Amino acid sequence: MAITEYFIRFLQRRDALQDRDLERLRNVRTQHVSFASGDVIVPADRSARRSCMMLRGLSARSHQLVGRSEERVITALHVPGDFVDLHGFVLAGLEHSVVAIGNAEVEFIDHAELTEITENFPHLTRLLWMATLIDAAVHRQWLVAAASLRSSAHLAHLLCEIYTRLNAVGAAGNHQFSLPLLQRELADILGYSPIHVNRAVRDLRDRGMIRWSGADIQILDWHGLATLARFDPSYLDMERQSR
Amino acid sequence: MAITEYFIRFLQRRDALQDRDLERLRNVRTQHVSFASGDVIVPADRSARRSCMMLRGLSARSHQLVGRSEERVITALHVPGDFVDLHGFVLAGLEHSVVAIGNAEVEFIDHAELTEITENFPHLTRLLWMATLIDAAVHRQWLVAAASLRSSAHLAHLLCEIYTRLNAVGAAGNHQFSLPLLQRELADILGYSPIHVNRAVRDLRDRGMIRWSGADIQILDWHGLATLARFDPSYLDMERQSR
DNA sequence: TTGGCGACTTAATGAATGTTAGACCTGGCA
DNA sequence: TGCCAGGTCTAACATTCATTAAGTCGCCAA
Known part of the structure; x- marks a missing residue:
């Protein structure tokens, strides 16, 4: 192929x-x-x-x-x-x-x-x-996120990044995407215990920022989520000018 | 030049x-x-x-x-x-x-x-x-260190890495080196508050693993420090392979 | 149907870390 | 010498996070 x-x-x-x-x-x-x-x-x-x-x-x-x-x-x-x-x-x-x-x-x-x-x-x-x-x-x-964000904001940063990357290649849109990660695996990513990841998920849910059931995530308040995470996607783009 | x-x-x-x-x-x-x-x-x-x-x-x-x-x-x-x-x-x-x-x-x-x-x-x-x-x-x-090590071990990992890298180029030896970092700057590296960095430094000192005054660091117990930090230098990719 | 399993969820407790405040220590300089 | 500034160190208290334990939910296979 x-x-x-x-x-x-x-x-x-x-x-x-x-x-x-x-x-x-x-x-x-x-x-x-x-x-x-x-x-x-x-x-x-x-x-x-x-x-x-x-x-x-x-x-x-x-x-x-x-x-x-x-x-x-x-x-x-x-x-x-x-x-x-x-x-x-x-x-x-x-x-x-x-x-x-x-x-x-x-x-x-x-x-x-x-x-x-x-x-x-x-x-x-x-x-x-x-x-x-x-x-x-x-x-x-x-590294910046791990050092500067608390659990909910850290999780929010991950969600913002993954959605942005999926969206960039056309694999997600409309602020919805599929993330088949167990909370235990999220804990391995964020460096928290699974229980604490659960608290962070609940917190984002209680704030009305996301809906998350099974692997399906919907971001209800993109601006709020990105603000909480201090998300700035410029590190992903790195677009070069003419060379 | x-x-x-x-x-x-x-x-x-x-x-x-x-x-x-x-x-x-x-x-x-x-x-x-x-x-x-x-x-x-x-x-x-x-x-x-x-x-x-x-x-x-x-x-x-x-x-x-x-x-x-x-x-x-x-x-x-x-x-x-x-x-x-x-x-x-x-x-x-x-x-x-x-x-x-x-x-x-x-x-x-x-x-x-x-x-x-x-x-x-x-x-x-x-x-x-x-x-x-x-x-x-x-x-x-x-990232692995930040997610898996507590403050003292995290600091120990940084010290092991920096010494190994300095030693590899001949800029340090005999388990002594100069690290002109303020504790406030160490905090920016490790993602802790300056006060907590101070606690970690004191802990390593109390365990008899390091001597640290001003910018001069001496590692008294390399094996203990590396064990605490679970330091494995293979990620520095220093073993030369035939290619 | 029913039992079991795995994932999610919650609560309670303790450990790790942050925050605030201030003491000490040292070097530079008037 | 005495003062100042910046860095280090310590204590007390607040917040965040880990651990343990246990309850809930949904799926699936006997």
């Missing part, structure tokens, strides 16, 4: 794609694989030979804690169009695994193909580089 | 540098600039034309909080040899500023020179890419 158009749109939103680069991208061969909720998509390893891109559903980067085998921390969530473990191509390996959140479909790309691109398509290489750096910008924003 | 040997060692510790790449690196022209503690080295901006590399001292990535002008969060610390804002070359701009921690010296590199490298030196380009991804791996580890 071929690379997802989501990713092409992701790049085009940030920089002009030359015809030659676009053609090369469209010729990338991929393997399409489906996963059920909780499945390991990419194991933590030092020798991956391919990287994956989200096609449908969500995935998370999961860090197992040493010495506490049942605990983990989630450091990133990925939506369709994200080149989830592209960094595994450049680094010696991954220090975390990638797991499916709800049912998920991904496309795997062989590293050999990426190597060929880096040797012959400098501008396209730079766009791939950029994609990994936007992930890093999101990491930084999560 | 020329690029710092610290950075060349940083790369060589991770991957073999071909002669051609090494020669190109040594021919990079830089501007050497000194800063006093607290100075802004790189302002948050959307149009930087150069990036900087640490030569001496420390710097930090500082995020100003919207609507709370006197508050900030520090999402990264940089030691000699770090290519601090290399990501500013690839992205449209920086969403944070870089400030000096203590007196600091940096070397600025024009983006035009980096562009030339990306067009003609694919392997070297990949090493630059790698350098930015190690920053991202550190971000993730900070």
Whole structure:
């Protein structure tokens, strides 16, 4: 199969794609694989030979804690169009695994193909580089949120970000989206106990900001939620001017 | 001036540098600039034309909080040899500023020179890419630490990481180093109040793990400190693989 | 139908952290 | 020398969050 158009749109939103680069991208061969909720998509390893891109559903980067085998921390969530473990191509390996959140479909790309691109398509290489750096910008924003927001506002920030990212690729609209995360998994993301996550959810509900049943979330008061979270989406866009 | 040997060692510790790449690196022209503690080295901006590399001292990535002008969060610390804002070359701009921690010296590199490298030196380009991804791996580890460690262990983790990074480039040894951070700045890094940072420092001192006076830190019990922090340096990706 | 399981929810208690206030300590300087 | 400023340290109290325990709800399989 071929690379997802989501990713092409992701790049085009940030920089002009030359015809030659676009053609090369469209010729990338991929393997399409489906996963059920909780499945390991990419194991933590030092020798991956391919990287994956989200096609449908969500995935998370999961860090197992040493010495506490049942605990983990989630450091990133990925939506369709994200080149989830592209960094595994450049680094010696991954220090975390990638797991499916709800049912998920991904496309795997062989590293050999990426190597060929880096040797012959400098501008396209730079766009791939950029994609990994936007992930890093999101990491930084999560650090800012963790350090400066209390539980409800922290949860609100996550909801604002995920909705914005889903909306940007056309996977959500009208302030509604599907987030098949258990409260226990939310706790792994936000760094709280599951009980405290529950309090935060209740708080946002009691304020009339969201409706949340099962995996379905509706944001009733976007402005209130974004204000509470001090959400500023500019870290996601990183649109470049002409270069 | 020329690029710092610290950075060349940083790369060589991770991957073999071909002669051609090494020669190109040594021919990079830089501007050497000194800063006093607290100075802004790189302002948050959307149009930087150069990036900087640490030569001496420390710097930090500082995020100003919207609507709370006197508050900030520090999402990264940089030691000699770090290519601090290399990501500013690839992205449209920086969403944070870089400030000096203590007196600091940096070397600025024009983006035009980096562009030339990306067009003609694919392997070297990949090493630059790698350098930015190690920053991202550190971000993730900070997220893990923030989510899973209590104050003393969290502080211990920071100390273990900074010492390991300083030691790796030869800027510290014998479990001693200089960290000219005020407790108020440590609070901006760890996401605690300055008072609570003080409690954490006292706790590590009372346990006999560190000696800390002014900017000088001596780690008395490395094993105890690393165990408390559950510190595993593998995320710094310092083991060199054949590629 | 019924029982059990898993997720969600709530309450009560204690630990971790924030806030306010002020004492101490040190170095620079009049 | 004496004063001032900034940083460090401590205490008392308030808030946030973790832990334990237990109740509720919905789903599904026997």
